Amino acid sequence: MLLPIAFLAVNSALADETKAEACLRTKVWEGYADGWGVRSMVTTEIEDGRTRAYLVTLYEGNEYQMKACADERLVNADLLLYDTKGNVIARDSTVSREPELSFKPPATGTYYVVLYAREMTEAGGKGEVAVAVTYR
Amino acid sequence: MLRPRLRPHRLSLLALLAACAGTTPTPRDAEEEKVAPANPETPVLDIAGMEKGADQATLVPSPIETQRALEASGIETQLATLIPDHGFVMDKGDPDRAAIRTGVVLADLLLTTKTAKKEELVERLQQIAKGMEQLQGGADIQSTITDLVNRVQTDAVTRDELLKEFDELSGVMIPELEFNGQKRVVPLISAGSWLEGAHLVATALRNAEKKDAAEKLLKAPTVVDYFLKYVTTEGAAKAPEAVTMKLEESLKTLKALAEKPAPLTDVDLATVVQVTNDVLVLL
Numbered sequence: 421m422l423l424p425i426a427f428l429a430v431n432s433a434l435a436d437e438t439k440a441e442a443c444l445r446t447k448v449w450e451g452y453a454d455g456w457g458v459r460s461m462v463t464t465e466i467e468d469g470r471t472r473a474y475l476v477t478l479y480e481g482n483e484y485q486m487k488a489c490a491d492e493r494l495v496n497a498d499l500l501l502y503d504t505k506g507n508v509i510a511r512d513s514t515v516s517r518e519p520e521l522s523f524k525p526p527a528t529g530t531y532y533v534v535l536y537a538r539e540m541t542e543a544g545g546k547g548e549v550a551v552a553v554t555y556r
Numbered sequence: 557m558l559r560p561r562l563r564p565h566r567l568s569l570l571a572l573l574a575a576c577a578g579t580t581p582t583p584r585d586a587e588e589e590k591v592a593p594a595n596p597e598t599p600v601l602d603i604a605g606m607e608k609g610a611d612q613a614t615l616v617p618s619p620i621e622t623q624r625a626l627e628a629s630g631i632e633t634q635l636a637t638l639i640p641d642h643g644f645v646m647d648k649g650d651p652d653r654a655a656i657r658t659g660v661v662l663a664d665l666l667l668t669t670k671t672a673k674k675e676e677l678v679e680r681l682q683q684i685a686k687g688m689e690q691l692q693g694g695a696d697i698q699s700t701i702t703d704l705v706n707r708v709q710t711d712a713v714t715r716d717e718l719l720k721e722f723d724e725l726s727g728v729m730i731p732e733l734e735f736n737g738q739k740r741v742v743p744l745i746s747a748g749s750w751l752e753g754a755h756l757v758a759t760a761l762r763n764a765e766k767k768d769a770a771e772k773l774l775k776a777p778t779v780v781d782y783f784l785k786y787v788t789t790e791g792a793a794k795a796p797e798a799v800t801m802k803l804e805e806s807l808k809t810l811k812a813l814a815e816k817p818a819p820l821t822d823v824d825l826a827t828v829v830q831v832t833n834d835v836l837v838l839l
Contacts, residue, residue, distance in 0.1 A: 452720050459621055460614045461727060469595040473610040477617055477779050480772045481628025506603040528625075528771070530778040532606050533614065538595045553614045555621045 436491035443489035444550035490517040493547035496539035502532040629769035633760040646686035655741035658687030659748020755832035770820040777814040806831040
């Protein structure tokens with residue numbers, strides 16, 4: 421019966437990915453009414469306590485919001501912004517599976533948006549998270 | 557709205573870069589996993605690990621984002637007004653050309669969404685459809701474009717809604733290409749869009765009085781480096797096409813300018829216009 425179990429696991433993972441993406445898409449598209457646009461949306465699987473870094477080039481003069489939606493297996497997902505020297509320059513401070521952070525770069529440059537699976541419903545588990553970089 | 561059967565795993569304009577982004581944990585990540593039963597408030601990361609393992613799907617700014625940065629610099633020029641008549645024949649040429657060409661048209665479509673005549677929007681959408689057909693992007697993307705064309709032609713969608721849907725279209729092209737086994741061309745589409753943006757921005761800056769804005773808009777060495785690495789590594793896995801070779805040559809010049817410590821001069825801006833145009837005319 422391994423095949424049906426594997427099938428169910430794959431379907432479950434896809435459902436979680438879909439939920440995370442649907443949540444993020446709603447947030448992102450709502451932002452268009454306030455002049456926001458989306459540069460990119462990506463979805464990733466992440467394990468408890470792990471991080472995922474995204475390289476971004478941000479323009480001076482623009483305002484940025486990084487948003488994420490995690491599935492229900494995450495209790496607390498964090499977003500942090502690092503400069504290329506490894507310093508944290510912005511972060512969200514909520515206990516939420518839908519973190520956001522805002523940033524207005526003082527100069528055009530390269531940064532890292534870091535997604536951090538800080539707490540999950542099951543220690544050592546993994547979940548799906550959709551992440552977007554938006555601007556205006 | 558776009559059809560739900562599309563696979564928007566990655567919505568990233570030109571981002572195309574996604575193709576090169578891995579999801580493999582870095583060695584550092586593996587160490588963290590072993591020693592972090594209670595996760596600290598701030599994860600301990602080392603910059604070398606981030607440089608190595610970072611996903612580049614979010615690296616490249618979109619053309620509209622560039623337009624807004626231009627305006628924030630005090631330059632009111634609308635990039636849409638500078639778009640030349642490319643005269644592309646979308647269904648001719650090799651896949652590399654088709655990919656770069658599609659990226660250029662996509663950038664033009666995004667930049668002109670709010671101002672173009674209905675017929676121009678339809679023409680650009682049809683050009684993208686032909687480009688994606690040549691790239692074997694799959695039937696879903698064709699259906700989506702056909703649906704968009706119909707709604708534009710019948711005024712069934714506002715320009716604000718179109719902007720959202722075009723952003724989404726540009727994003728879903730990536731997973732569709734990946735799904736259809738065409739991952740290799742994804743960064744070339746991104747390169748096409750970025751190249752068109754750089755060409756238009758440099759043209760706008762040459763005509764503007766605030767030359768210092770060039771520092772904010774054209775000095776993005778990480779972006780240039782990303783495309784250059786692709787062209788000289790992954791893209792070089794096959795015999796390079798003429799346009800790809802010209803792209804590499806132009807990117808090398810752009811990289812040198814992006815890394816120039818001194819402010820960009822009028823001559824530098826003219827060089828950007830020239831080397832980007834060198835690629836565009838080959839398409």
